[in-house]
Amino acid sequence: MNPNLEKLHPYPFEKLRQLFSGVVPNPGYAPISLGIGEPKHPTPAFIQKALVQSLEGLAHYPSTHGGEPLRAAIAGWIERRYGVPTLDPATMVLPVNGSREALFAFAQCVIDGSRPGALVACPNPFYQIYEGAAYLAGAEPWFVNSEPARNFGCDYESVPADVWARVQLLYVCSPGNPTGATLSQADWKALFALSDHYGFVIAADECYSEIYHGATAPLGALEAAHALGRSSGERPYRNLVVFSSLSKRSNVPGMRSGFVAGDPAILKRFLLYRTYCGGAMSPPIQAASIAAWNDESHVVENRALYREKFNLITPLLKPVMDVELPDAGFYLWADVRRTGLSDTEFARGLYAEYNVTVLPGSFLARDAHGVNPGRNRIRMALVAGVDEGLEAANRIVQYCQSIRA
Numbered sequence: 001m002n003p004n005l006e007k008l009h010p011y012p013f014e015k016l017r018q019l020f021s022g023v024v025p026n027p028g029y030a031p032i033s034l035g036i037g038e039p040k041h042p043t044p045a046f047i048q049k050a051l052v053q054s055l056e057g058l059a060h061y062p063s064t065h066g067g068e069p070l071r072a073a074i075a076g077w078i079e080r081r082y083g084v085p086t087l088d089p090a091t092m093v094l095p096v097n098g099s100r101e102a103l104f105a106f107a108q109c110v111i112d113g114s115r116p117g118a119l120v121a122c123p124n125p126f127y128q129i130y131e132g133a134a135y136l137a138g139a140e141p142w143f144v145n146s147e148p149a150r151n152f153g154c155d156y157e158s159v160p161a162d163v164w165a166r167v168q169l170l171y172v173c174s175p176g177n178p179t180g181a182t183l184s185q186a187d188w189k190a191l192f193a194l195s196d197h198y199g200f201v202i203a204a205d206e207c208y209s210e211i212y213h214g215a216t217a218p219l220g221a222l223e224a225a226h227a228l229g230r231s232s233g234e235r236p237y238r239n240l241v242v243f244s245s246l247s248k249r250s251n252v253p254g255m256r257s258g259f260v261a262g263d264p265a266i267l268k269r270f271l272l273y274r275t276y277c278g279g280a281m282s283p284p285i286q287a288a289s290i291a292a293w294n295d296e297s298h299v300v301e302n303r304a305l306y307r308e309k310f311n312l313i314t315p316l317l318k319p320v321m322d323v324e325l326p327d328a329g330f331y332l333w334a335d336v337r338r339t340g341l342s343d344t345e346f347a348r349g350l351y352a353e354y355n356v357t358v359l360p361g362s363f364l365a366r367d368a369h370g371v372n373p374g375r376n377r378i379r380m381a382l383v384a385g386v387d388e389g390l391e392a393a394n395r396i397v398q399y400c401q402s403i404r405a
Contacts, residue, residue, distance in 0.1 A: 002136065004138065005136070007135040009131070012128060012359060013035070013036065015360075016035060016359060019347065019348055019360070023348060023351060025352055025354075026352065026353055029355035029395065031355045031356075032357070032388055034357060034380040034383075035359045036359075037177070038381075038383060039247065039253055039383050040383045040384045041302055041305055043251050043252050044250065046298075047250060047291055048288075050288040050290070051284050051285070051287065053287070054283060054287035057282065057286070062286070064271065064274050064275045064280045066095035067283070067286050070095050070286045070290050071094075073293040074093050074293055075087045075089045076293070076294070078222065082220045082222050082223035083226075085231055085232070091264040091267065092236070092261055093259060093267075094259060094267055094271055094274070095259050095281050096281070097256045097279050097285075098256035099205065099207045099243040099244060099247075102243055102258065102278075103129050103171070105273065105274065105277065106260070107134060107169055108137050110168060110201050110203075111134075111138060111169060117140075118137075118166060120133065120134035120137070120139045120171065121159070121163075121167045121171070121200075122141060122171040123144055125146065125361060125374040126143070126171070126173070126177075126365070127171075127205065128364075141366075142159070142163055143365075143366055143368035143369075144156055145369060145371060146176070146181065147373070150181075152176065153181050153183070156191065158369075164197075165198055168201065170191070172191065172203070172204045172221070174204065174206065175206075175208040176208075176329065177329065177331065178331045178361070178379040179326065180328050180331060180333060181326070182218040182219065183224075188221065188224035188225070192224075196238075196239075201239045201241065204240065204242040205243050206244050207243065207245040207247065208328055209328070210248065210303065211302075211306050211328055212328035213306075213326065218328050220242065222237060222240070222261070225237050236263070236264070237263045238265075239263055240263055241262040241266055244258055244261075245258035246258060246289060246293070249299055249302070250292040250299065257285055257288070308386055309386050310332075311325075313382060313389055313390065313393045314332065316394065317397065320338070320339070320396070320400035321334045321336050322334065322335035322337070323335070330383055332380040333361070334380065336376060340403065340404075342360075342375070342376060343374070347360045350396065353402070356392050356396060359378065359381075360377075361376070361378055362375045362377075364379060380392075
């Protein structure tokens with residue numbers, strides 16, 4: 001067996017199951033889960049219709065490259081959303097079965113195992129796929145801690161030069177999971193300069209890009225690169241690949257549909273890799289994806305639902321815990337130290353007494369450079385309806401008040 005499998009940590013939800021082992025939640029309350037970031041808003045009917053009307057496509061093998069109509073639809077959306085020149089659908093766009101599998105597989109393609117001491121840098125806390133991808137590609141993860149003083153941005157300036165020299169792949173998540181932090185143009189300029197100097201590839205995870213709470217949409221990596229003149233020339237978007245998904249944007253987590261886009265030289269190699277091990281997207285899913293990428297009205301409506309929840313729930317929680325409206329995403333990243341409990345104690349007690357599930361922040365981070373930046377925080381996924389979200393928030397307030405009584 002691959003010995004690198006032994007390096008994998010239990011997934012956060014397995015840790016949560018162990019934390020709750022032996023706990024019988026209060027039967028006086030119906031269960032409410034804020035633990036898993038699975039969108040609960042209804043899937044738009046027109047997407048379902050496009051899927052059903054294309055079932056005859058099941059009679060054909062799909063291409064790993066995806067159909068030209070889907071690649072063109074994705075390229076068109078990128079142009080409209082980010083204001084960048086149209087990407088060549090044939091060489092700069094690749095449909096994938098959700099961003100998760102692509103983010104994992106990308107490390108297997110990028111990491112050069114012949115170079116000893118390879119590192120994969122990623123934010124801390126982080127989406128667990130980054131760490132697993134690093135280990136199973138034969139590299140080691142290097143965690144760049146997020147800091148509250150930076151609005152939960154990562155302190156890339158703290159990374160030593162000898163570490164950057166070993167980094168072959170940098171995972172960037174903007175908007176971030178779980179913090180909701182977004183990168184600025186200045187942030188991207190600094191990262192591109194580091195990539196140019198040290199030669200590492202940037203994988204920009206942007207699956208939360210369409211859920212934001214202010215008037216301005218989050219800056220995308222391709223957008224930032226274009227503003228710096230990196231979208232043209234012999235190799236446009238050099239060493240930059242972005243990953244996106246319909247799961248959150250269009251409320252279709254079960255459809256498993258996303259894309260990678262960017263540097264055509266890298267995508268050429270990634271397509272070669274995927275012809276051997278990547279699952280091709282089925283024709284009905286491609287048809288439904290085309291419909292989703294070509295419509296923006298349902299995205300606006302979806303974003304409005306999230307804004308309503310966040311604007312109602314965040315003020316309710318602020319008197320009992322340290323929590324602020326994030327830049328984007330559908331998580332609240334709250335500090336529970338005012339309760340006198342650790343993040344794990346808080347989560348276990350809340351589940352036992354009020355049957356509400358939240359995820360301890362320490363499960364989403366690693367001890368790095370003397371600190372676990374997720375410790376004493378909880379992640380709350382505001383993915384259900386407004387009424388259920390308000391009910392959960394009111395129970396959390398009661399729980400905090402009972403602790404302090």
